[in-house]
Amino acid sequence: MGAYCKFCGHRCFVLRVIPDGPQKGWTGHLATCRDDMAHDLKETGHTHITALNPAVEIDAVAAIR
Numbered sequence: 657m658g659a660y661c662k663f664c665g666h667r668c669f670v671l672r673v674i675p676d677g678p679q680k681g682w683t684g685h686l687a688t689c690r691d692d693m694a695h696d697l698k699e700t701g702h703t704h705i706t707a708l709n710p711a712v713e714i715d716a717v718a719a720i721r
Contacts, residue, residue: 663691672707673717
């Protein structure tokens, strides 16, 4: 039931939407563990903290789609 993180071995992922940059609008899972957060930041320019939470930031997500 879901992927395991290659860095921490847990299911540390949350659904997020990238709000800007080259991957603007991408929706997918970003990690919550430190090492994979660094990887996400390098790859997308965001972590789960700076990307949009589609369950909470509904209007912001709708504005970029």
